Amino acid sequence: MDDPKTLLAVALHQAPADLVVRGGILANVYTGELLEGWGVAVAGTRIATIGPEVDRCIGPATTVIDAGGQIIAPGFIDGHAHLDCIHRLDLYLAAAIPTGLTTLITETSNFSSVGGYPALAAFLDTLPHMPITVLATAPAISYLLSDRGDGQSMISTEEMAQLLEEPSVVGLGEVYWPTILEGRAHLPLLVAKAEALGKRVEGHTAGARGSKLAACVAAGISSCHEPITAEEVRERLRLGLTTMVRDGSVRRDLAALDGALKGMAPRRLVLVSDTVWAHHLLERGYLDEVARQAVAIGIEPMQALQAITLAPAEHFRIEGLVGGLAPGRQADLVLLPALQEFRPSLVIAHGRVVAKDGRVAVPIPPTTLPAGVFPSPRVSRPLHLEDLRIPAPPGRDRVQVRVIHYAGDIVTQAVVRELPVRGGTLSADSEADLLKVVVMDRRGQGRIARGFVSGFGLRRGALAASLSFDTANLILLGANETDMLTAAERMLALGGGLVAAAGGAIVAEVPLPLGGVTSDQPMEVLAGQIARFQRALAELGCIRENPFLSAQVVTFIAIPALRIRESGLWDVRRNQAVPLIVDEGSG
Template identity: 40%
Template sequence: IVGLGESYWQSVLQHPDLSLPILHETLLSGKNLEGHSAGASLNKLNAYIAAGISSCHEPIKADEVLERLRLGLYVMIREGSIRRDLKEISKIKDFGVDFRRLVLVSDGVEPEDLLKKGYMEFIVQKAIDCGFDPVTAIQMATLNVADHFSLDGVIGGIAPGRYADLLIIPDERTIQAQYVISNGQVVAQNGNLVKQPRRHTFSKQSTTSIHLNRKLNASDFAVIIQKAAEKIEVRIINMVTDLVTSELRMTVPVIGGKIRQDVSCDIIKIAAIDRTNNPGKIFTGLIKGFCLKKGAFACSASWDTTDIIVIGANDADMALAVNRIFDLQGGAVVSVHGKIEAEFPMPVFGILSDLPMKQIAEKIEHIKNKLSEFGVPFPDPLLSLITLTGAAIPFLRICEEGLVNLKNGKTVGIIPG
């Protein structure tokens, strides 16, 4: 453990009574406080950093990087499947600043990208292609990282007494490993493994983490209105982009004392189900803009919570998808008309797969294709779904307690007022 990961500035400033004791204990343990300061500037940014934050990976422009460097932060430059900021941020190389606090990161890489492009070697190569000095680019992925986490006496360089995997490359401007040496042995040569990696055996506890007090049925997703009414105003999660949401208020019909999906108006249900602390606790809301025309889509790898999150055009398929995740002990599932159309098992804590990378990529691609067939327009619908529980992206999110307004940190219900 090297630090506390990604403490959001809104949480720190809005709820200091909850956040500061955790940050304080982390600092007392000699560990880093990793930051997330997207949207913060001036007084808010300074107050956030004053809590002991050491880094931020959210800048998307060179001037935002410069602002954070001047305030003493390490800045991570993202180049992965979710964010590709390196080209724009590379303008920082012309600002005359020291690069010792710049770090290259991926912030998430899809299996398909790992197979086609590679990992950090691709990112370092792109930094060089964007004009960074090759030695500086390599330093931003090695020594700077070790310095940040106070591990430079152990890793980050090639020297006596330090640990390092070694790459032998054709020249300093071409990050293409001819040999990879790990633990004193050649493990890869010219892009091919010459030594198979060890296979990890996961504990029973890590592969039995999906807990429900019972299997779900369609009625568990009913949105019941207590008062007699033919119509009622509701809060709806509105997909502004594939990741960003807003709060939309609409008047919807009440049928038989319940609010139902209206696929013709692109209003479907979304639910978060606790699978850990209070197994089976559910909050069901409404979402617009996901464009799912039929069936349901569920996943247990939701951001910032241990919830199962599910969206659906009908309640029965929502229950089927969640129950299948329980059977798999984690994963992503697409169900339509009472049948499982696609699935991707993630049995390790409900968030990791133990399949070979190629199979993972194929299963995710199958899910994407099915959801596209059912109307979902997003390039990565799995990411769009699992981030709906995350506190990192504005601004209306969901958890098993209700809808969460990230602007004020309050949890609210589906009915305003």
């Protein structure tokens, strides 16, 4: 804890600062000014003062950094990320901090799906030991799973309320808009709890518009990271929502800003990643790349900077701590050779240099999470080919089935196809762009659902995944049962991951041994594994641009139109379960 008296003395030029950054141009995100000759004086982890007279705070033991005419800007804040899967936090930060990241807000639903409250508590315990500020949201998605027919939620209402009281938890994680309008479970009580604590309720309002979107805001939703068009951006801003436009590995939606802000001066525009995977982080960057792309489509550099600093801080009500360079704020700053490039030469967090010239400069404690609360996925008994087969209704030689059709990497359509019955079962037909999909619960309770997908494009082979939006259940997808079984057995042997198989052999794998959702490898190694997985699926005929993503989203009930869960097919628009076999009378 910093000594308030020392902070005051340094601000009054009565005591020397621990650190002074001078000789630059200070980017004031509160006013939009670029202030030449201004610097920053730091006492402990906090800014004592800013201005043209910070040299008066220099003493014999003061560390002095000459900015050399560079921009002195606040450290970057990612207001919506998913560090609850794929990447181990400490290994991720080693690559992300040099890009300017000094504050991160992450969702936690995957951890909850894997190990419930004990897993979340173990993760939260690691956050204060990180060299930058890492905050979290309480996992609304996994809390509400039982309402979708996917078994018992791994976290209770009481535990969710307890999480909201944690200092490192800044709100309720993204809530699918139908659930809040329907008052699912005890969600209204949790929304009221968050608001009473001065914390936020994050929203996932893809597809909501007009009166439904307004109702979401009235019910307590405070943000949305799902706008993909200019009109969706404008509508959310006009309703007072913090509107998060993302550019990352899941979606790249910055084109929605092109022309969206004409005639506007929005205070609540935030740029986020919604997750940047290892290979993209190393190739493209992080929030620095998001800001560069925003500038490229016409956003002013200062506005882009505000959208990754002050705006997310104000949204999460932590602007008294981070988000700008001002007395009393945490000493999080970057030196930028050119504002519009957003490429830091130096990163300071909590008053110390944490990265220099693109390399992390401090040790990062390993995010060790106990295996006992992060169990690997398992099945109730060894899998057999029969488990993957789809029986046809008796006495039929042809049947109509609902098929999940990939219209893109994420969005699906519900289509109906007529299939022949062979040997009493329904089979995949990769030549006709029809693959089989199987979803199993990860906790060995024996729940299993089977269906078909098209638009994925595999001509041969199969994949298995223990990481799925948003249940962390097991997905098998393929052209034949033999390769599906081969991939599944390898995935389980790894303790979880994504595996591709063809001809009875494993052709690529991304091990996720930490609960079946997280890697234990450095970013460079993980990036190579993901790249090889992508290439392998492409060689097997996959036509999706991002198969690593597409493999995980067949269970994703937050975006239209047809999905599959361990309980069966789910019609997103009708918000209900539907059978695989189409009744002849209904077509």
